[in-house]
Amino acid sequence: MVIYLDNANTTKPDPEVIKVMLEYLQEKYGIPGGEFGHIFDEEAREAVEEARERIAKRINASPDEIIFVSDETEADNLAIKGIAWSKEKGKVLTSKIERKAILNTVRRLKDWGFDTYEVSVDREGFINLEDLQSNLEDAILFATHLGNFEIGTIQDIKAIYEIVHDKDALLYLDANHAFGKVKIDVKKLDVDLMSITSHLIHGPKGIAxxxxxxxxxxxxxxxxxxxxxxxxxGMINVPAIAGFGKAVELINYDDSKRMARLRDKLIDLLLSIPDTKLNGPRGDKRLPDNVNVSFAYVEGESILLHCDLRGLVFSTGSACYSQELLPSHVIRAIGGSFEDAHGSVRLSLSKWTTEDEIVKAYEIIRNVVEKLREISIYGGKK
Amino acid sequence: MERFDARRWDEKKRIGYSRKVLQYFLHPKNVGEMENPSVTAKAGSPACGDMIKLYLKIENDRITDAKFRSYGCAANIATASVLTEMIKGKTVEEAKKIKFRDIVEELGGLPQIKYHCAVLAAEGLKQALAKWDVIQGRRKIDEKFVKLILAAVIDPLTGESVLKGDKYRGCKIEGKKVKIMLNIPKDSLEAEAFEEQIREAFEGLDVDLEIEFVES
Known part of the structure; x- marks a missing residue:
């Protein structure tokens, strides 16, 4: 069995999710119709509205406030461009450590004549609140995240919304990596727009x-x-929405506590490998599923490939692994060197990850890093 | 323990690395340093995530031994390792004819996005052999030689050689003194990476090296 520690990339759908979806793929294949729709319309509408209610309840929103989109990238685009077009002018801010979908959407707005700004972060990935505050002149929107996709930093949203709302700007939160692991209450977070996706909580792909x-x-x-x-x-993806609703129903915050314990164990084990450092914070300020460390003297794609061939998968911030051949912008933005980015690996847990898998993963990685350091120019030392 | 089985490897199924690339990656040949090498060369930088160091033993103008160390991805390790195999036993003149495409071919192909690894290995070899000629007194250090060395000095921000664009301003050579002038701000992040790479590239040559950056 392969040990899957790439759950921040995508998760395995829960069998109960698949069961619900099959019903809407095989039998109830209608799409929601109007008020006087036929039986197929009606079954589909019920499924979609039930999922909407369930999702709304989970984040303490009203069902009217939930719009289904195809994925988190679409949600980012709709939120950011949608607000910008509606306001017509003004400044859109984001941070340096967002997902590419947010960064590139904001950069597109810049091409289209909007003012934009990327707020800096500290060494653990927390938004620099002073930098945010001093660049909010004429701001219409600040687009950021709740939990960082790569290094797991959980932002202090209360401090952020106070600053953002004080300047009458709106706050868009990418909660995709935090949802299901961290309790979210949109009223308490005082957020204006927020995206959550299905495929990171054991739901189907193609819905958010x-x-x-x-x-x-x-x-x-x-x-x-x-x-x-x-x-x-456009088309309503009924089976995916029904599956998403089921996945939300299955969220259990006890899983998060267990994951956090295993996360800390894995971090401690990996840090016992010489010349290894943790990226992102420790403790409650870190997503319970996220581990990210940098190994000195070795490169991530090599580590990944060796581990893959030994039955362990995860991801890396190395340039060699990216399609653009660029090192992780997140590691660079928190002050990491190019080598820190190339040697960084992200291991992300799920509710199914076991202690045995964590220990095995560590043993494989330690072995691979030692092997690669023997080939390394530095021979394991600088 | 490993899932990789060379005999049953489906070349088309995965990630684009050939069977031979994976074999060299998993079980690289000629890893390590060499005592008293005739010449060494270093190409690339850790900053761009791609670096190799070659150690050659040359006797009677024939390469009798070759070793390498690397920092980089699977393609980087495989290209460096296969190159050392390719040149062992060859004369210096024969080895000079090796192009990056020969390395790619020897490996049974490389994904396009990884061609630069083979280029880096070929540049490293070219550099080592040119340095050998200088050590032998068959070649003098001129701008052509300096450019050959700089071809393997990589900008971490672009992954391209320092010779690309207008970063290279020129060089002055007087006797042992070699002065390389770059259009790069003195206290920029890249300046340090360039200086380190260039100094290491000239390692083993009897020169008095100076690198001039522009004021920030």
Whole structure:
């Protein structure tokens, strides 16, 4: 059996999720219709609305505030461009350690004439609040995350919204990597828009939700029918939505506690390998599923390939592994060197990860790092 | 323990690395340092995640032994290792004819995105042999030689040689004095990476090296 520690990339769907989806693929294959729809319309509508209610309840929102989209990238685009187009001008801020979908959406707005700014972060990946505050002049939106996808930093959203709302700007939160692991209450977070995705919580791929606080206006990316209130016209992916709803129902925060314990064990084991350092914070300020360390003198793609061939998978911030041949912008932004980025690996746990797997993963990685350091120019020392 | 089985490897199924690349990656030949090498060469930098060091033993103009160390991905390790195999037993003149495509071919192909690893290995070899000629007194240090060395000095921000674009301003050579001028701000991140790489590349040559950056 392969040890799968790439759950921040995607998760294995829960069998119960698949069971629900099959029903809507095989038998109830309709799509939601209008008020006087036929039986197929009606079954689909019920499934979609039930999922919407369940998701809304989980984040303490109203079902009216939930819009289904195809994935987190679409949610990022809809939230950021939708707000910018609706406001027509102004400044859009984000941070240096967002996912590419957010960074590139904001960069696109810059091409289109909006002012933009990327806020810096500290060495553990926390948003630099002073930098944020001093660049909020004419701001319409700050797009950031709740839990960082790569190094697991959980942002202090209360401090952020106070600063952002003080300047009458809106706050968009990418909660995709935190959702299901960290309790989220949109009222308490006082967030205006927020995205959560299905495939990171053992739900199907191809579905995500955008929370839009009641009263917030944004322009759609696509023009079409009036589905999803016209904010997101087009086909409703009923089986995926039903599966997403089921995955949300299955969220159990006791899993997070167990994951956090295993996360800390894995961090401690990996740090026992000489010349290894942790990226991101420790403790409650870190996502319970996230481990990210940098090994000196070796490169991530080599580590990955060796481990893959020995039955252990995860991901790396090395340039060699990226399609653009660029090292991780997150590791660089927290002050890491190029070598820190090339030698960084992210291991992400799931509710199914066992202690035995954690120990085995450590043993494989230690062995591989030692082997590669023998080949390394530095021979394991600098 | 390892899932990799060379006999049953499906070349088309995965990641684009050939069977031979994986074999050299998993069980690299000629790893390590050499005592009293005739010449060494270093190409690339840890900053760009791609670096090799070659150690050659040359006797009667024939390469009798070759070793390497590397820092980089699977393709980096495999290209460096296969290159050492390719040159062992060859004369210096024969080895000079090796191009990066020969290395790619020897490995049974490389993914396009990894060609630069083979280029780096070929540049490293070219550099080592040019240095050998200088040590032998058959070649003098001129701008052509300096450029050959700089071809394997990599900008960590772009992954390209320092010769690309307008970073290289020129060089002055007087006797043992070699002065390389770069259009790179003195206290930038890259300056340090360039200086380290260039100094290491000239290692083993009897020169008085100076690198001039521009004021920031």
């Amino acid at each position: 939700a955008l929370y839009i606080r009641d009263g917030i206006k944004l322009k759609p990316l696509f023009d079409g029918d009036v589905r999803e209130k016209g904010i997101r016209p």
